[in-house]
Amino acid sequence: MFVMLMAFVFTMLCSPAVTQAQTPDLSEGLRIERLRQAGDIDGLEQLGSDTNDKIAAAYSKWNMARLKARSSNNKDMLQNMLSPWRKNIIWEDHPYTLLLRSLMAETLFYDLWASETDNPSLVMRFGMPDEALAKQVIEQTTGLADQLPIKLASHLNKYPAGSRPTIAQRASYLAALACHLQALAIQHLAPNPAQENKLRQQAINALHVFDDALDDPWQLAESAAWLKVEIQLAQGQHNNIIEPKTATILQAKLARAMLHAAQGQVDQACEALQKEASNKIWQPPQMQLVIADAICRIGTTAHRHDLAMRQYVTLLKHDNPALEQAIRQRLVTIDWLDTPSQLINMDFQTLDTLLWVMLKPISNGQPIDATLGERVAKWLVAMGESNKPFDPQTSQTLRYTTLAAWYHLGFATTDNSMSMIEGCWNSLHSAIQNTNADDRLILESLAPAMLLAQRIQNQDRSLWLRILWQYQELSRILYTRFNTSQLADDYRLFDVVAVRLPAKEYALALQRLADMPANHAQYWVSLRYQLGIYRQLANHPDWPSERIVAAVAPIRDQAVRHLPRATDEQQQTIVQVAIEASGMLWQAAVKNQDWQSAADQLQWLESSHQVDAQTKRTWLTRRLVSLQRAAQWQATNRLANQLLNDDGKASFPVIMQIMEAMQHNLESQTHAVMLGKRDAIDATFLDALSELSQSVVKWAMVNVEDEQQVLLAKLVWAMCLKESGHTRDALALLSPLTGQFGDEPDLLMTIAECHFKLASAANDQQAAKLYHQLISRSLPDAQGQFPSRYWQAWTRYLQICDRTHQHTDVIASRIHSLKAEDPTLGGEPWAVLLKALQDRYAGSQTPIK
Structure with a gap:
């Protein structure tokens, strides 16, 4: 949205008269802007390294990072650089300070929170943001909303008179936007009218800079005018708002629709938004989602609600999991979707499709939270009361996955839920008796149905007995049907596990599963079921740990060997087998305090490329802890460095714990040497801790905001330097820190120990x-x-x-x-x-x- 006229600004800044009045070399600013406009990443990096001016270096490097991140669509790069630069250094008395701060705010709003580069904050301002985004908005804009106008007033006189209006417009708009976003986020998370109104008034005050502006070098006038409209609407000033003359950007069009709806022209507003939805300019799904959200917010009748829901259905055609999840979240949070009359009057095909979206996680075996499940239940009740037919393709799935919904919710304590459970079982019973029913669907519905039945056996014994009787009858029908069906083995797996045989029959169950041939399509599923049974046997007196380990280890080894050549269909299941088996073996070793064995059970994960990043990181951090406790120092150092390089931010807390544990070990060895109990510190251990602490220091200085964590890492590195004979290097590392951490006892003690040793x-x-x-x-x-x-x-x-x-x-x-x-x-x-x-x-x- 911004047209960067930095060349104009810096040309004025770098005029001879101004340059003489400033200590920094303002000509560097013009060079930075020219390099940015040319997209010269190497040039910006070189200039940032060559200059001795830290603010100029920061400005150059930030422009470089932004170009890199945009070219690779890598928002993490910008986030990592943004954190350390939000320090007070950016408020120093320097000509570039205000420009740097404005650039950082633009990056935050228009890169990190962007739905599209044209207007990224639309999701926050017009949509239905999730809780995580709202929390991030509050965290990142706190301070910025107050500081930017204050710093603008104190820094503006550092610019030539001709450029001051330009600088003021840019900074003031960003300050107003920060205030408005923060007020919206507070309203979303925990409404506080007094605080929200204070922020909105700050935003209005900041926008006054545009009132008499003659020029619009940043092309902000339209955005500022409609931002003011949004704020006035939030303040309840529906009838006193003067509508701006132009509305060309989506932000303006959405604000105009909101204004018209507030003034009673709801139909016109909805029609205008529906028209925008068909505009090719706004075709990206994120923008379409924002428009659908806006229609949903201003709609006040069933017709308009149906219009918004149809817009969501249209978006589902993109087959985008992230978009699907976003729509699912909205279906949970829209208040009027809890009203039965609204549901009954809605287009049934639309309702059926949206209900399937809500139930999809259940059909994939994922648990759902209570809020989603409760809404699903209300929808099903409303659809049942409407007496309208289910869509043939969807209705069977809905009927059976309803059981899973009740199970996950734990709603088996209300009379209504008991009635629904029995009704679903009756439907299932009727479906199975129907020879034309979908056998696969029936089979997939049995597992959650039995889990649900077990859940209620202590709450409604008579219902449990009725369901058990129904299952026995269904079982006879299914055995007869599946004995000549390709689903025979699938049913065998279900019958063994879902019904949960008594402990005395586990051996028989394991034997049934072991009979599955290795080339069978369900072979790896059968191994997962075997692991489930071994897990149940963990506390059985006839199954000591050694016996379970002996049975599970071959399953893990087989899965690990097969992973590199697994087909796409097999891979997910084989990974689950390998992870679950390794986890059981690791837990058994930990229980016996055999840390070397515990680490060995997870070694294969270091070189595996088939396991998803989060799961791999979780188990590798457990291997790291095991290696440290097993005193495998070089392996500990190597794996810690691997985790730092792969996903340092997520692994850093565990790595710090490992380093602190090794620091205590170092202190113990040092004390033993003092007392003559050992001749010297273990050289292998000392080398590993020295390398690890050095790596942590270098990584943390770039990626960690908590300066205490960086200090701790430097202290450990210094201790290693001292004990390895490089005491003067240790002093050189720590002495510069006394100005900032002069009261830290650990720092003073470590420096004192270095002097004592010299x-x-x-x-x-x-x-x-x-x-x-x-x-x-x-x-x-x-x-x-x-x-x-x-x-x-x-x-x-x-x-x-x-x-x-x-x-x-x-x-x-x-x-x-x-x-x-x-x-x-x-x-x-x-x-x-x-x-x-x-x-x-x-x-x-x-x-x-």
Whole structure:
């Protein structure tokens, strides 16, 4: 939407008179803009690296990132760069600050939240946003809505007078948009009228900059005018709004329809939106969805509701899973769809199609939440009361998947649900007796039906017995029918598992499943059923862990071997077999504290390309924990680096936990060396932790906003450097951090330990000073116990006195007074070291005054 006239702005900024008045080299701004317009990614990257001006570097690199992300349609790249640049550095006293902040806001609104590049915030402003988007809007616009106008006022005088209106229009529009989006998000999540009105008034105030504007260099006038209309509508000012003259962009057309509907012209508004839906300009499905949402919002009669629903049905023809899920969410949240009269009066084919969309996850074996399930139930009741025929293709599926809906919801406690359950079973019974019924459909309906029946056996025993009797009768019919059918083996699988045989018959069930030939289409499904039975036997006295592991391991190995050559139809099931079997083997090993075996069960996942990314990451992080606990240091380091490179953001918390656990191990080994219990720290362990901490530092500095996490990683790296003989490198790593983290005890202690190890006169003096600070800042807890660093600092301080031969006459007395604070002297290793010092100077002590 924005026409970037940055060349104009920077030409004015870089005039000789202005350049002389500013410390930064403003000519770089013109170079950046020219490179951006030319799409020169390499040039922007080079300029960002060469310049010593950090704001100019940020501006150049952000333009580069935006070009890269747009060319590859990679929003994650922009999100990763946006996070660290939302710091206060962008508000420094610099000519580019306001431009950079505006560019970042545009990227947020028009790239990260975009439905289309023409007007990306339409989903938030006219549609029905999901909860995640609303939360993100509030998080990202908080501060921006307040800061941008304030910073505009304080920074505007840094620009030449001729360019100030241009800069003001751009920043003010973005500030108004931020306020409006934030108010909408608050209204969506947790309505707060006072806060919403405050934000809307801020937005109106920001838009005043357009009132007397003579020029429109950014082509924002139309957007600003209609944005004001939207805000006024939200404020309830229906009759006092002056309609802008032009409405060429979709944002304006939607706002105009809302305005007309608010003024009573609902039919005209709906017709106008329906016309826009057929406009080729708005053909992308996301835009069509926004238009359908708008029709749905302004419609007030059954006819208009039906119009909106038909628009959703049209969108389903795109065969887009994401779009289908978005429509499903809307069907759950639209209030008037809970009204039976609205449902009964709706076009039946439309209702039937939309109901199938809502039930589709159930038919695929996925659980549904209570909100969706409750609405499905109401729709089914309404359709049953309407006495209208179901669509032949859909109705059978609806009839049977209704059982699954009731089961997942747990609605088996109401009289209405019991009646519906029995009615569905009766329908199922009638269908099976019909020789023309779809055998596959009948079979697929039995599993959820039996699960439902088991769910209610404690709530309505008589109904459970009636259903069980019906199943026995159905079973005889199905055995007869399927014995000569291709579904015979499918039914065998169902009969073994869905009916849940008693434990004494598990062996028979396993034998039935084992008889399935390996070339059978249902072979891998039978292996999954076998795993399900072994899972049920996990606590059976006749099936110890070793017996189950011996049975499950060959299943896992067979699945892993077969995965690379599996057909597309087989792959998903084989992956499930491999994952489920590996998980059972891993759990058995963990239960026995055999961490090496636990890690080995999951090794195949490292090189597998058939498992989806999220599942693979979940199990590889478990392998990582197992490797660390098994003391496989090099393997731990290698896998942690692999996870960082593949999906660092999701794996980072676990990797930090691993690194902290290894840090504690390092401290334990260091203490053992102090006490002479071991000669040196394990070199393999130290190398692995050093490499891991270095990798984590480099990754976190680019991708992590939590500076405490980055500090922790640097501290671990510094400890490794110190213990491997590179103490001065450790100091060089940590010393620059004292300005920002000067009060962090762990930082002060690590620096002090580096000086202590170097042991020169100057280093001893600096170490003693730091130890003294740590002692003075350490306070006892509620039980009167001092932290470990207190005893470490005292030990080191007195050791420095010992090796520099200073104040040695008070060492023994000091340790004696410390014993009064805690007879254990903080425990090992400090108690042992302090006791040795006390013994050495026992005969030459001077009482401490």
